[in-house]
Amino acid sequence: MLAARLPSALECGLFVLPETGDILVFGPGAEADLSDLPKDRVLIIEDFYPDCKTWKNRGYRVEQDLPDTAAAAIICMPRAKNLARKWVAEASAHVSGPIAIDGAKTAGIDSIFKACKKLTLVSEAFSRAHGKLFTLPFSPERAGAFADWHADLAAGPDGFITAPGVFSEAKIDKGSAILASALPEKIGRRVADLGAGWGYLSAQILKNEAVQTLHLVEAGKTALDCARRNITDPRAQFHWYDARKVTLPEPVDAVITNPPFHTGRAADPALGQAFLINAAKLLTPKGTLWLVANQGLPYEATLQEYFRVVDQVVLESGFKVLKATAPKSQPRAAR
Numbered sequence: 001m002l003a004a005r006l007p008s009a010l011e012c013g014l015f016v017l018p019e020t021g022d023i024l025v026f027g028p029g030a031e032a033d034l035s036d037l038p039k040d041r042v043l044i045i046e047d048f049y050p051d052c053k054t055w056k057n058r059g060y061r062v063e064q065d066l067p068d069t070a071a072a073a074i075i076c077m078p079r080a081k082n083l084a085r086k087w088v089a090e091a092s093a094h095v096s097g098p099i100a101i102d103g104a105k106t107a108g109i110d111s112i113f114k115a116c117k118k119l120t121l122v123s124e125a126f127s128r129a130h131g132k133l134f135t136l137p138f139s140p141e142r143a144g145a146f147a148d149w150h151a152d153l154a155a156g157p158d159g160f161i162t163a164p165g166v167f168s169e170a171k172i173d174k175g176s177a178i179l180a181s182a183l184p185e186k187i188g189r190r191v192a193d194l195g196a197g198w199g200y201l202s203a204q205i206l207k208n209e210a211v212q213t214l215h216l217v218e219a220g221k222t223a224l225d226c227a228r229r230n231i232t233d234p235r236a237q238f239h240w241y242d243a244r245k246v247t248l249p250e251p252v253d254a255v256i257t258n259p260p261f262h263t264g265r266a267a268d269p270a271l272g273q274a275f276l277i278n279a280a281k282l283l284t285p286k287g288t289l290w291l292v293a294n295q296g297l298p299y300e301a302t303l304q305e306y307f308r309v310v311d312q313v314v315l316e317s318g319f320k321v322l323k324a325t326a327p328k329s330q331p332r333a334a335r
């Protein structure tokens with residue numbers, strides 16, 4: 001919770017903002033409170049589509065790529081440690097002033113504090129609300145100190161390309177593998193993959209030559225950029241968008257999904273449920289939704305509400321594959 005620490009860090013001089021220039025804020029998430037910063041100088045670095053939209057609606061500038069230079073930065077600790085390190089390396093290379101690093105203990109702030117301390121000059125850490133904020137003051141050596149923390153696209157599982165912080169970055173998700181092997185040969189000509197990640201499920205779908213069009217919908221731009229590298233098949237169309245709201249140029253015969261069920265660190269089955277509700281709107285009247293989920297996730301009631309026929313077709317290693325056919329709602333008009 002940045003708001004619990006940032007005002008005090010600014011007030012006590014732990015984090016001194018330069019008088020001019022952009023202040024980069026890496027990955028604040030939609031809930032962060034940035035009201036202690038001069039709004040016109042804040043440039044949010046965010047790649048998750050719904051959060052980008054939220055911040056833009058609040059009147060902030062949002063980018064996915066870093067500008068050449070900035071005056072200061074705040075890094076909000078992400079879930080993935082290698083992504084946190086990447087942001088520290090990038091900020092160190094682009095920022096000519098102080099960098100604040102803020103996060104909860106559960107997000108690994110203590111371990112990054114120790115790791116930074118070994119490499120460069122760091123401030124004291126200000127602790128409050130189960131988290132810490134500390135800064136890396138500017139020094140000419142700072143960028144070099146973190147040179148080894150730069151991480152970009154990486155060799156992922158099975159020859160696929162992945163990147164720091166994307167889902168199943170180092171190994172194929174067991175649930176997705178189970179879903180892929182449960183899919184029938186006759187899946188339909190037009191297919192959509194909601195929450196496509198770096199493209200594992202989509203790559204399996206495209207092995208089927210009867211598929212003519214595959215829409216990959218993914219909110220994480222980095223993940224979708226990996227998918228673009230992993231899938232060069234002309235049948236694929238890529239959509240950086242919110243799968244809960246996306247519309248497609250034409251109704252599809254099948255939707256496949258391994259829906260997310262976390263918002264930040266908190267479990268949020270409503271997120272997955274919203275994927276299923278939108279899937280019903282994307283399908284043809286006889287279309288089918290295929291999804292995999294942890295056995296305990298509550299999706300059946302939503303499926304019963306939005307589809308005429310619902311079956312569990314696989315139960316394996318704690319995962320279930322559900323098949324839902326014939327959506328009750330009509331397909332939404334084209335975008």
Ligand SMILES: C[S@@+](CC[C@H](N)C(=O)[O-])C[C@H]1O[C@@H](n2cnc3c(N)ncnc32)[C@H](O)[C@@H]1O
Binds near residue numbers: 173242
């Ligand atoms: C469980 S992962 C599945 C990834 C991939 N399909 C696979 O099987 O490896 C869920 C994916 O949904 C994405 N996601 C989360 N919220 C989203 C949203 N609102 N719209 C689109 N994608 C979203 C996540 O970034 C993540 O890549």
